[in-house]
Amino acid sequence: MDKTPFTITVTADGSLPLPAELRDQLGIKPGAMMSVRIDGLHLVVQALPAIVVVPTVQEALRLKRLQTPVQFLKGVGTKLAELLAKRGVTTIEDALYLLPHRYEDRRRVTPIARLQAGTLEVIYATVQSAEVQTTRGGRRIFAAVISDDTGALPLKWFHSNQTFMQRTWKIGRRGIFTGEVSQFGHQREMHHPDVDWLAEGETLAEAMAKDPVNYGRLVPVYPLTEGLHQKSMRKIMVQVVEQFAASLADTLPDEVVQRHGLLPLSQAIREVHLPQDGDLTTLNKGDFPAHRTLVFDEFYFLELGLALKRQGITLETGISFTVNHTYTKPLLQQLPFQLTGAQRRVLSEIKTDMMAPHPMHRLVQGDVGSGKTLVALLAALVAVENGYQVAIMAPTEILAEQHYLNIHRLCEALGLQVLLVTASLKGKARTAALAAIAAGSVQIIVGTHAVIQDKVEFSRLGLGIVDEQHRFGVLQRGLLRKKGANPDILVMTATPIPRTLAMTVFGDLALSVIDEMPPGRHPIETRVADESRRAQVYALIREEIAKGHQVYFVCPLVEESEKSELKAATQTAEQLGQLFPEFRIALLHGRLKPDEKEAVMRGFNERATDILVATTVIEVGIDVPNATLMIIEHAERFGLSQLHQLRGRVGRGVGKSRCILMTTGQLSEDGAKRLKVMEATNDGFRIAEADLEIRGPGDFLGTRQAGLPDFRIANLLRDATILETARQEAFTLLESDPGLQRPEHASLRTELLRRWGGRLELAATA
Ligand code: ADP
């Protein structure tokens, strides 16, 4: 039977013209059953032995309705459509999912005598006076007084078209006024209320009945763009919900719906836009069944997609490594310490994966200094013992060099070849390096994304290790995989990623956590100090060095430019040299050659240097327990995770360590918050949570993750519990029905593909 997909366009009236010749070619008899996939407005028909019956025309019509452009709504012209598009709304479906960000309680009209300050109130009153006034400060404002049987209330506008207002605000005119009441001493007033005038002879009841969207109910407040008004937005949304919510179909498995008390999708959408009743605070927190249903729905499809991706990989055939200790044992013997319990546990999780016949896809998470590098190296050695090559990829050249130096030092004694591949590797050296990699004479290749470029060919890549994964995209991970025949992939992240985020960004990876620090680490006392404290900070430097300790002096980050960063660092080193002629000062920065860098670091290690002035190069890799003080200049310019990484360089010895965060000038609100967090805790996970809260998920991840859908409703911080539940349900479902092949999951599968667009490859499972 021919399995080629044919594309058929549904006509405007919803009929499905299946040409007779196509029908014959597909072997479909008139009235026969067929399996159909819907892709936008196209039906992709596959003539299969009839298993799944989709009510095709109905389904296509339903989707077509949802994909109707908003212009077709009554009252929405080109101009309004453009404004809506700025909010990301072009189709009816987009509009259904553009949710109110809060609600107003306009259920009751309140007499003026019973108004409450700080609350949004609806008042029915008559204009007593209205005029332009000049305040004592010389500002012109528009002021009015309204009254009802119970009292009077002043209204004020600070920015307004006063001429226009003077014309409309006639004494004796009746209106409905809505706004928040503020109180100044005994005086109550309302600023910038919403006003709806009553027509001549109209009663309040008539006026409110005329506008059931804005009065006598809990009213949704939508996010707007300039030129888009709340009232017109509400009008549009009521229309959309009333006419189209019913077109939403329920695709989640019944048991899931029942277990979690979810509402039908159409009902949930209706209630989220136009809640019938409820407590305002609860509604505004998004803590009600309709909202929870939508959040669950969104997370469920996300996690289902991630689970499928994960399944796709684990179903593939990979390398089954054996563990023979040829290199791992001598390496462990060479170390002056024992692995921590957490390192041992994570390593055994990795080994189990590596021995399995499917590719490993694992994330190792652990705080700064928890010893991830060593775990990664031991995994690398397992691959090398089996005659495979290992690629280790870091996001920056500096990080790659640090890894290279560490690994090179440890592997030299084992007789292994380690090579550094970055963009700086050029000319003859590069040619030779590429040849060695292709010939297989190098076992471990450390580098930046230069490692995954076209020109780099491995002889036999068995394991790819990616450090600081969240700075890379899912895409790069895929490219690395393609450099070998289904190699194992190990991802390491030094920034502990909050669990909720890890579940979404790394949802397709298995997770190992190194949750224990090597012995001998102490909490670091952290203080923020401004310029007025500089003399005290210098005194502290003298004190520490007098005790025989060493000091890090981290220079300001200068707008990501290495050149100006270098200049600033050089100047700082000179200034410190004049201030402290009695101390030995060295300078470390990114422009030094690897061997120069190694020499500086060795000097500090061997106590030949008292103060190490450095750029953020020292963020990683340096380990000098005798260094007990770190000064960070312009600390307000650093991100939280970077500060945490930097600070992790001290607190490694027996003595108490300190970190001083120097600030200059006025701090931004976020800047001040970051430094407070640093003072308050040493715990990487808490710092990461705070970071996520301050910056929001998108920014936290740096570059946007390729291949992940945006959230329309859900909020990773607020809805963490629902995410966890949805994830469990999604993974459980796939365990029972891998590839979602069962007929009762057909519509779920269709919806999943639709939501993920082209970002979900089902090739491996379908
Ligand atoms: P991470 O990459 O997790 O930030 P590293 O792998 O750089 O941490 O380890 C930090 C330092 O701790 C390194 O100098 C490393 O040699 C050391 N180290 C690693 N594991 C142990 C251990 N089990 N005991 C003592 N020191 C350790």
Ligand code: MG
């Ligand atoms: Mg590291």
